[in-house]
Amino acid sequence: DSVLNTFIGLDEGELSLGLADPLDSMEKEWFPNGFLSLDKEPQYGNDDYGDAEYLKGVAAANEMVKTSTSIVDPEEHADELERLQDEYEERGWKWWLAGANFDYIRYGTVGHPDRPEVNFWLPPQVKNSFLTGQYHGGPITSGDYDTGFYDTPALEIELQMDFANDTGEVDAKGHENQMRKDFKRQLAADLSAAAYIRISEDHLPVVNVSAKRDGSGHLLGTSLIIVHVLQDSIMKRGPDECWDLARDFCEQASNTNSTLFSGTLMRLVVHGGMKLRSERSRDTWTMSDFTDHENSQIAKLKSYHILAIRTYTSDSFPLFNQPMRQRVKPHPLKLTMYFLDDALKKLSTVEARLRPAEFNKVKYLWRGMRNMKLDAEQFFAEGGTELAPMSTTEDLRIALHYSTSAVPLIFRFEARGRSRGVEIGFLSLYPKEKEFLYSSLTGLILLNLSQKEEHQLLEMHENQSRQGHDNTLQTSTRQSVLQEELQKIQDEIAELGTAQSAAEGVQLYYVYDVRPMR
Secondary structure, three states: OHHHHHHHOOOHHHHHHHHHOHHHHHHHHHOOOOOOOHHHOOOOOOOOOOHHHHHHHHHHHHHHHHHOOOOOOHHHHHHHHHHHHHHHHHHHHHHHHHHHHHHHHHHOOOOOOOOHHHOOOOOHHHHHHHHHOEEOOEEOOHHHOOOOOOOOOEEEEEEOOOHHHHOOOEOOOOOEOHHHHHHHHHHHHHHHHHOOOOOOHHHOOEEEEEEEEOOOOOEEEEEEEEEEOOOEOOOOEOHHHHHHHHHHHHHHOOOOOOHHHHOOOHHHEEEEEEEEOOOOOOOOOOHHHHHOOHHHHHHOOOHHHHHHHHHHOOOOHHHHHHHHHOOOOOOOOHHHHHHHHHHHHHHOOHHHHHOHHHHOOOEEEEEEEOOOOOOHHHHHHHOEEEOOOEEEEOOHHHHHHHOOOOOOEEEEEEEOHHHOOEEOOOOOOOHHHOEEEEOOOEEEEEEEEEEEEHHHHHHHHHHHHHHHHHHOOOHHHOHHHHHHHHHHHHHHHHHHHHHHHHHOOOOEEEEEEEEEEO
16 A cells, blocks of 8 residues: 555545545545536646646746747647647536546436336446447447446355354454354355256355345344356357346246255255345446445445545546546545555455355456557567556457557556456446456566457457466567567568558558466
8 A cells, every 4th residue: 555655646634534535535535626617627727647747838838938949829828728728628528527427326217228218317428439339448338337237146045054054153353163154165066057058156156155044134044145146258158148047046946946045055945035135237226236245345445445446447547547547646646546456455355265265266358558568579579567557358349449550559457366456247338348457557568569460369369268367478488489479579560660560551560478476
């Protein structure tokens, strides 16, 4: 925390004040003058992000007129001042749109995707993206925005078992005894055996075990278990298959002759005692519903953590990232940055608890960047650090879209355990992006560098899904090969250039295999 706080200019006194009322403190740094109309937010001379940069540009343009040894064309000077003013006003427009995002996330209600026109809270730029069919991440429909379509189904199961005596225990530090571990493993095995499609026990994690209570809080003598049904790219099990399977489990629970009741523990399910925790929709959800989500509860996220993450997933993300990359200090959203970083640290424990078998396996993530060139030789020798929060995805096609440009660059992250980005799809405004988010100031080690066409990248993506964690790269044994490959690609770039590749109709991507350090 101290490293980030120093970088963003957040001192202990400001943090203490911010923690006293986090939501209002965040709102004040987004709207120092209150949430005003577009023609008043922000205005020239306000102490908002961008003023200093604008005034510095104007001063430089005027100083050039005074000190230049040659005659400065008055029209050129006027054009430069006009350009700076237009840039400033555009920045103000972006902040106003960011305000609409903030308002929607903190105070709003998620609307029905088929009726976006009646959703009062929907930000205007989002409504416009539905009309054009495009947003900053590619094609979009109203059903893609803040939707439950990609969310993980959660089953709520009631068993005729005494919670205190039959399900094991968890100590104050969250460590489970052997009885609890065996209980969870057996329940997942019962569900796996009853599934009409192939699904491993690891993809049916028990995320919570508690005593069943009535509306007055009285114990009912039964146990309540929450189970997630997880997607699997290797088995081609997407959200549709997961939700269909979850619903089938619920139907089986109403039929004592079903396969479900042959399980060691599932034979104890209360008749009809299995249901979906929520439907495949976020319709009418507010910020409190996201705070109550199982993942949020496991990570002990507060409402201000939810606000920070969901705002970052909006089209306001440049307001987080640009000041970090430009080393603006203090960061205009320093408290929001602090709460975002804190939320990601808390969420980093969730996968270890929900999917322990998968946690330490290598997972490949992708990141696309437009018109980006790197000093590859320096990167190889010294590594690098991304100053801003870093978005990655497990879907290569998403990364390819984000890299669309004359010089597309693709990062492939080899990550496992705590070096893996945090999955935030359950909070994202654009969950189809399958986003894994890294904290600010994440270090990167270059493992490999290659040049590939799109079809080669897609083949690589398909192969790595099959190979899984067995495809781990070993830096120490690849350094000489990497140096040769690096020199070869640099020679090719110098010889051919981007223009020739475009002329031949072949889009080449420069692919950096990296390993993150947290």
